[in-house]
Amino acid sequence: MRTRVLPVLIALSTLLFVSACGGATSRNADGNVIKIAGVNLMCFSPAFVAEKLGYFDDEGLDVTIVPTDSGDASVTALLGRSVVAVTTGFDTPIELTGKGQSIQSLAGLEMATIYAFVGGNTFPQIPPNNPQAFVDAMKGKRFGVAASGSTGDSIARGIFAEYGLNPDTDVTIIAVGTGAEASAALRTGSVDALITYEPDLTQITTSGTGRIVFDLRTTTTESTYSKLPTSTLQATTEWINDNPETARALVRAVTRANNTLRDDPATALPVLEELYPDLAPDLVANIYNASRDHFTSEISPQTYDAAMKIYQNTGLITDDVPYEEVVATQFSDIWNLKTSE
Numbered sequence: 001m002r003t004r005v006l007p008v009l010i011a012l013s014t015l016l017f018v019s020a021c022g023g024a025t026s027r028n029a030d031g032n033v034i035k036i037a038g039v040n041l042m043c044f045s046p047a048f049v050a051e052k053l054g055y056f057d058d059e060g061l062d063v064t065i066v067p068t069d070s071g072d073a074s075v076t077a078l079l080g081r082s083v084v085a086v087t088t089g090f091d092t093p094i095e096l097t098g099k100g101q102s103i104q105s106l107a108g109l110e111m112a113t114i115y116a117f118v119g120g121n122t123f124p125q126i127p128p129n130n131p132q133a134f135v136d137a138m139k140g141k142r143f144g145v146a147a148s149g150s151t152g153d154s155i156a157r158g159i160f161a162e163y164g165l166n167p168d169t170d171v172t173i174i175a176v177g178t179g180a181e182a183s184a185a186l187r188t189g190s191v192d193a194l195i196t197y198e199p200d201l202t203q204i205t206t207s208g209t210g211r212i213v214f215d216l217r218t219t220t221t222e223s224t225y226s227k228l229p230t231s232t233l234q235a236t237t238e239w240i241n242d243n244p245e246t247a248r249a250l251v252r253a254v255t256r257a258n259n260t261l262r263d264d265p266a267t268a269l270p271v272l273e274e275l276y277p278d279l280a281p282d283l284v285a286n287i288y289n290a291s292r293d294h295f296t297s298e299i300s301p302q303t304y305d306a307a308m309k310i311y312q313n314t315g316l317i318t319d320d321v322p323y324e325e326v327v328a329t330q331f332s333d334i335w336n337l338k339t340s341e
Helices: 007-021 042-052 071-079 092-097 131-138 151-162 179-187 200-206 237-242 244-263 265-275 281-294 301-313 329-335
Strands: 033-038 062-067 085-089 103-108 116-120 142-145 172-175 193-196 210-215 231-236
Touching: 033 042, 033 071, 042 062, 042 085, 042 231, 042 244, 042 265, 042 281, 071 085, 071 092, 071 231, 092 103, 103 237, 103 244, 103 329, 116 179, 116 200, 131 151, 131 210, 142 151, 142 179, 151 172, 151 193, 151 301, 179 193, 179 200, 193 200, 193 210, 200 210, 200 281, 231 237, 231 244, 237 244, 244 265, 244 281, 244 329, 265 281
Parallel strands: 033 062, 033 085, 142 172, 142 193
Antiparallel strands: 085 231, 103 231, 116 193, 116 210
């Protein structure tokens, strides 16, 4: 999930993205016609739900969501000004600050982890909800991550270290990609276990390729990495300052969608089934139920500080980045509004 943006790729991708999507039509101050870039995943779904249920329309906004295939592509579009907002990883504004870019989170989306650890069919049987048993079982084995240095890699290394396993010497960590590549690595025994998220998680478990051996989304015994926020709605600081009322309207609409996802499954589920037509309705429901309690707009200083400590411990961040620098706190009065307000 981590966003890593290289200057050359930014320039090339931006040209392609602008060519395909046209320029952002909302660069005028407080314009109401805007484009948002995002990957159509459950962790980014509040923006898509807000569009489907007309919440942006109710705020007087004409919003087009431009689908991308990665957080990198979304951020590239934002920095190239072909969109004015993105749904992407919580850590993105923090990382980009060190690259001289000023991006802020407007509102939270999925404010807890999306990750689970999956073992192959030969992985030892261990008690559920027991991180120590999982880490002990991993000693001397091969473990799969999407990519070296990815958020999943950082979380796995942190969990291993937290429960007494040296991630550099006691386990072999292998980059296996995502989707079919990750599933094949687990099925063939190239790795004994891996860390993953939806929809790969459901596809791996329903196909019989692997089973969940420790779930960070539902654990009651691990209180550090399970609380790491996943995603937020973001825009450049410049655009937020130039368009304060439009930004406020965006936050209201997304907060309403978060409330719907968290508190009103009867309304949310049909929309999610429409968003993910390739998944059976029962699988959509399973994915949603695992994430449902995590949807909230609030980005509290306490949550931010806890995430910063994790990022620093795992080497993602080396310098302190002030909360107010990367979180648009002027919208905090909206974050906890109820749907009816």
